[in-house]
Amino acid sequence: MLAFLVRRLVLSAFMIVTLSLIVFVALYAIGDPVALLAPPDATQLERARIAAEMGLDQPLPAQYLRFLHNLFRGDLGRSFVYGIPALQLILERLPATLELALSAMLLALAIGIPLGMYAGLHANRWPDRVISLVAVLGNSLPTFWVGLMLIMVLSVWLGWLPASGRGATRALFGVPFSFVTLDGLRHLALPAANLALFNVALVIRLVRATTREVLPLDYIRFARAKGLRERRVVGVHALKNIMNPVLTVIGLQFGSLVAFAIVTESVFSWPGMGKLIIDSIRILDRPVVVAYLMFILALFIVINLLIEIAYSILDPRIRMRSTVP
Amino acid sequence: MTRYHRLFHALRAVSIACAIALGPPAMAQQGELKLALSAAPTSLDPHFYNISPNLNLAEHIFESLVKMNPDVQPVPGLAKSWKMVDKLTWEFELRPDVRFHDGSLLTTEDVLWSLQRPATIVGSPGNFAVYTKAIVSARAVGTHTIQLTTGQPYPLLLSDLAAIAILSKRATNGLASEDFSNGKGLVGTGPYKFERFVRDDRVELARFDAYWGPRPAWSKVTLRFIPNNAARLAALLAGDVQALDNVPPADLARLRTQPNLTLASKVSYRLIFLYLDAARDRSPYVTDKAGKPLAANPLKDRRVREAISHAIDRQAISDKIMDGLGQPTGNLVPSKLFGYDPALPVPAYNPALSKRLLAQAGYPDGFGITLHTPNNRYVNDDKVAQAIAQMLGRVSIAARVESMPMSVYSARGSKGDFSFGLLGWGAQTGEASSPLRALAACPDAATGFGPFNWLNYCNPRVDALLKQALTTGDDRQRSTLLQQATALVTQDAALVPIHLQVATWAMKKGIHYVPRTDERTHAHEFTAD
Numbered sequence: 001m002l003a004f005l006v007r008r009l010v011l012s013a014f015m016i017v018t019l020s021l022i023v024f025v026a027l028y029a030i031g032d033p034v035a036l037l038a039p040p041d042a043t044q045l046e047r048a049r050i051a052a053e054m055g056l057d058q059p060l061p062a063q064y065l066r067f068l069h070n071l072f073r074g075d076l077g078r079s080f081v082y083g084i085p086a087l088q089l090i091l092e093r094l095p096a097t098l099e100l101a102l103s104a105m106l107l108a109l110a111i112g113i114p115l116g117m118y119a120g121l122h123a124n125r126w127p128d129r130v131i132s133l134v135a136v137l138g139n140s141l142p143t144f145w146v147g148l149m150l151i152m153v154l155s156v157w158l159g160w161l162p163a164s165g166r167g168a169t170r171a172l173f174g175v176p177f178s179f180v181t182l183d184g185l186r187h188l189a190l191p192a193a194n195l196a197l198f199n200v201a202l203v204i205r206l207v208r209a210t211t212r213e214v215l216p217l218d219y220i221r222f223a224r225a226k227g228l229r230e231r232r233v234v235g236v237h238a239l240k241n242i243m244n245p246v247l248t249v250i251g252l253q254f255g256s257l258v259a260f261a262i263v264t265e266s267v268f269s270w271p272g273m274g275k276l277i278i279d280s281i282r283i284l285d286r287p288v289v290v291a292y293l294m295f296i297l298a299l300f301i302v303i304n305l306l307i308e309i310a311y312s313i314l315d316p317r318i319r320m321r322s323t324v325p
Numbered sequence: 326m327t328r329y330h331r332l333f334h335a336l337r338a339v340s341i342a343c344a345i346a347l348g349p350p351a352m353a354q355q356g357e358l359k360l361a362l363s364a365a366p367t368s369l370d371p372h373f374y375n376i377s378p379n380l381n382l383a384e385h386i387f388e389s390l391v392k393m394n395p396d397v398q399p400v401p402g403l404a405k406s407w408k409m410v411d412k413l414t415w416e417f418e419l420r421p422d423v424r425f426h427d428g429s430l431l432t433t434e435d436v437l438w439s440l441q442r443p444a445t446i447v448g449s450p451g452n453f454a455v456y457t458k459a460i461v462s463a464r465a466v467g468t469h470t471i472q473l474t475t476g477q478p479y480p481l482l483l484s485d486l487a488a489i490a491i492l493s494k495r496a497t498n499g500l501a502s503e504d505f506s507n508g509k510g511l512v513g514t515g516p517y518k519f520e521r522f523v524r525d526d527r528v529e530l531a532r533f534d535a536y537w538g539p540r541p542a543w544s545k546v547t548l549r550f551i552p553n554n555a556a557r558l559a560a561l562l563a564g565d566v567q568a569l570d571n572v573p574p575a576d577l578a579r580l581r582t583q584p585n586l587t588l589a590s591k592v593s594y595r596l597i598f599l600y601l602d603a604a605r606d607r608s609p610y611v612t613d614k615a616g617k618p619l620a621a622n623p624l625k626d627r628r629v630r631e632a633i634s635h636a637i638d639r640q641a642i643s644d645k646i647m648d649g650l651g652q653p654t655g656n657l658v659p660s661k662l663f664g665y666d667p668a669l670p671v672p673a674y675n676p677a678l679s680k681r682l683l684a685q686a687g688y689p690d691g692f693g694i695t696l697h698t699p700n701n702r703y704v705n706d707d708k709v710a711q712a713i714a715q716m717l718g719r720v721s722i723a724a725r726v727e728s729m730p731m732s733v734y735s736a737r738g739s740k741g742d743f744s745f746g747l748l749g750w751g752a753q754t755g756e757a758s759s760p761l762r763a764l765a766a767c768p769d770a771a772t773g774f775g776p777f778n779w780l781n782y783c784n785p786r787v788d789a790l791l792k793q794a795l796t797t798g799d800d801r802q803r804s805t806l807l808q809q810a811t812a813l814v815t816q817d818a819a820l821v822p823i824h825l826q827v828a829t830w831a832m833k834k835g836i837h838y839v840p841r842t843d844e845r846t847h848a849h850e851f852t853a854d
Contacts, residue, residue: 031736037450039375040763041753043773050450080450081367083374084503092524148555155563163563164556165549166526269551269560271526279525279552282701284732 005305012301016294020071021064023290028060033284037080054080067290076294077287081280086291090273095175096166097272100264101257103179103188104195105250111196112203117234117242119204120211131204138201147194147267154190162187164269191268195261199253206249210242244311251307255300358543358836358848361557361569365525365550369505371490372443375451380488381845382548385530386426387490387513390417390436391483395841396661397594397755399483403431403491403514409798412478419469424535425493426511426518433465438494440473446502456485478796480803484754516541516849525550530848541849548848561586561831568832570846574648574704577829586831591840592652592659593828594752596760597703599696599713601630602744603819604781610695610744614723623692624744630818632682636720637713638674643824646708651824657752657760657811659825659842663800664757664807669815672822679720691721697738698747700728704826710747713823738779749826750777753843757807761791765814782819 034051042050051057055066070077076087119131155163167187169176178184214220215238223233262274273292280288364378371383392402401407404417423431440463443453459482462474475482496512504510511519516538517530530546549566551557554573560566572580572588580586601624602608608622623629639653652659655669683691694717698710707728714724724745729737738746752759767783768775774788775781787810794806814820828844835854841847 031732032739034450035735035739036732039451039455040751040777041375041455041759042451042776043455044768044770044776045773046451046455047776048770053448054450078448081374083368083448083450084506089524148559151556151559151563155565156559159564163559163565164551165560165565166523169523266553267556269526269549269553269556271523275525275552282730282732 008301008305012298015301016297017068019293019297020067020290023293024064024067024286025060027284027286027289028063031284032056033080033286036283076291079280079288080285081283081288082285086287087295089276089288090292090295093271093273093276095177096270097258097261097265097274099177099179099188100191100195100261100270100272101254103192104199104257104261105254107192107196108199108203109246109250112200113207113242113246115200116204116207117211117239120208120215121234123208123212128208132208135201135204135208138197139205141197143194143198143263144267146197147191147264150190150194151267161190163190166271191264191270194268195257195264199250199257202249202253203246206246207242210245211238214238214241247310248307251303251310255296255303258299259296356543357545357547358568358851359547359549359566360846360848360851361549361551361560361566362846363550363552363554363557363569363571365552366528368502369508369511369519369522370446370500370502371492372439372446372453373449373502373505375453375455375488377844378550381847382528383490383513384515384845385517385546385548385848386511386515386519387492388515389487389489389491390419391486393484393487393755393843395591395839395843397752397842398661399487399755402487403436407483410472412798413476414472414474415482416466416470416472419471420537421469423514423537425496425514426533427493427496428535429493429495431491431514433468433471435494436471436491437463437465438498439489439491442492442497443489448502453489456488459485478798480798480800481754481756481758481795484756488753517546542852543848546848558831561833567836568830568838568846568851570828570830570844572829572831574650577648577650580831585834587834587836589830589832589838589840590650590827591842593826593844594659594662594755594842595703595749595826595828595844596654596657596752597651597706597709597747597749597823597826598657598764599633599821599823600746600748600764600780600782601633601819601821602780603627603630603817604783608744609742610697612693614691614693616693619692622744623686623688626686627818628682628686629688630821632679632686632720633717633722634672634818634821635675635682636679636722637672637716637821637823639671639823640674641716642709642712646705646712647824647827650704650827650829651709652827653824654822655815656757657750657764657815657820657822658757661842662752662755662757663804664761664794664811666808666811668808669812676720683720683722691723693723693725694745695725695727695743696745696747697734697743698726698728699731699734702731702734703749706747706749709823713747739777741779741781743779746779747823748777751844756803757811758791758794761787761807761810761814762795765810765820766791780819782817784813784817784819787813 034047034056038047038050055063079086079089082089115131119128122128151163154161165187167178167183168181169178169184170180172180178188220238223237261272265272265274277292366379366382368374368379371387389402390404391399394400403420403423405420407415407417410416440457443457446452459475459479460473461476465471493512497510500510508519516533516536518533520531521529528548532541532544551560557569558576561569581588603624606622608624611619611622613619643651643653653671655671656665658665696710696714698707700707710726714726717724750760750764762774763777766774766788768778768781790806790810794803797803797806830838830840837852839850
């Protein structure tokens, strides 16, 4: 287990450094941040001062080495635009994005698992057909369009829910969250539903397929033969085995939800990380772009690790090994 | 990404059309104003970064000695009056009894502190020291009077001072810029007090009851930052906000027919223009019609440049591409600003004249050229460029448009990569000296002239007039000098004005706004029936 972790960490560090180099070179090739950042009134001397203060007057290798040097001291650099540490900027947005992604995930599970199991248990009858159709639609409709439709119907026409922004927040363990207030929940509802859509469809299809695979297996038949009630057979014995692949996919999906909530965040003006990265790319705020991508990469690495650990707990046959047999 | 965008726009148009047809249900509560703004401030320190979203927010909380009225003309702010003691020294009389939000009185010490602070800010991507560096000494004479001395006669001092927020020395002494984002130091004299800030999402403000000026209509103000056009509009239609800035041009026509909305618009100081390579003997993107490079650069000939200007139907661009949000112009600034010359007409659309001029210059069959443009910076920037290219085609100049994001465009443009380009310029100082200095003066790092004169257009007579104007205190004289310089530049047609953008706001019926040429959105300038 320990060797496994160490190997993982070394590999991860290597990936993070490689990624930072790619981003660095790419952003360097695109353009000159000072030309974009400097206010129009700034003179040539002022521009030179800005470039020097941000280290942009140095050649690329020197800039990159300085970045690595700071990185080893735990400093990811300061945003050019905001003038505060890039990591702080990202962490400020993290609760909003995490909250959105988590809500979407829970919604997807709460809706997707029962519907998927129902469809799987009643395969090829009309409820299954309806549910499967919904799943296909959910998978193929563009997120932003559904988002706009939600806004149009529920906010603009009916006036039930607010169209945009994050509502009142309250601090929970020092971090502001909006699901603890009614106003916050009202604001959260539409974007969470919008972001959940794709995953609801995914979970339905996955659970339906797994249910159909599991049902004919011996242990289910044995449980039935023992005379257990159907609810227990399905709800405990089958569900346990269904959860395994669901967990894997959901874990991976959670990473993407966090990383790519950008569309939903933009349609609903949700002040999360996705908006930040787009703005930062547009204005070549290199420290933020680099820090963000490295953060997301680290997030994926951690999630994968957690999934593997959870795996071994759910299914004792799987053991973490330092070498692949 | 482009496919995604096209789809997005099409679907968005449909959904907004439906939304408008059905109309919004709710009105917000009285006494509170919620505004949706298209750009978010990056810092709450009003001396950190000189860009308009930051200034826009700061102007709610802080005030300056001199303010700009909606036509970008200097009017008294915290200084109730000023006069010149001699050619170099200005004397400002502060308003008595101005209180900060913490109850303390405004003193000369706060003013002096605020004038020296911009030069001490570190890590700024563009600080305000450009507006204070002309001042060589500042001192208090008496309890409510300060004297500022400049190194040479400097008529732009008033507009420069309009950009410098006056902070409370006691509240901000020793604070770093990033401390402001926690609400520290946000002790101003303005009509609104700071309450809450969620980065990139909103700022909440409360009316300051001891404000010296007119009492604003709203006891509470929320500024929401919604850059996405569709989302901003949806927020207004859903009743989340009562007003927004930067109405998406594509939705303008439909919004005009909405009975429960009001629109406000005003010509902005943002000029959209073309620049041409009048300096180099060979220019990289000028070719013959087959695409082979030309030995000589036709753009060096003034007749060719004039021909290009007369080939452009500015009114058609304004009507068809800009939905009326562009005011055709032959000037560099709108009519209320210093240096506007009423004698300079909008260049006539005259393809026959264009063809004649081209023939005279030795290009009866035209030539090929690439027009470079940003595609995410100005209203419809790449569409305007496309229209111009088509119009040039009619006078047998085969123009090709190459558009790119501003991040790429500015880096290449400033290196002189282009032959022919489209750009915009906002005359922040309220005078034609701003575009003249940046766009038309011979580039010179020592004087700070010509940082955006990317193709090195150089006319010593323009420089001489500009230099003289920048040291002429008399407003009439200065305006005349700026007019003369503008006339020289536009007659040279190295810089071809197309239109001034028109800034727009939309709000619920019953709410009113006096629109501003500087595109600012001030909650305290909204009123209700």
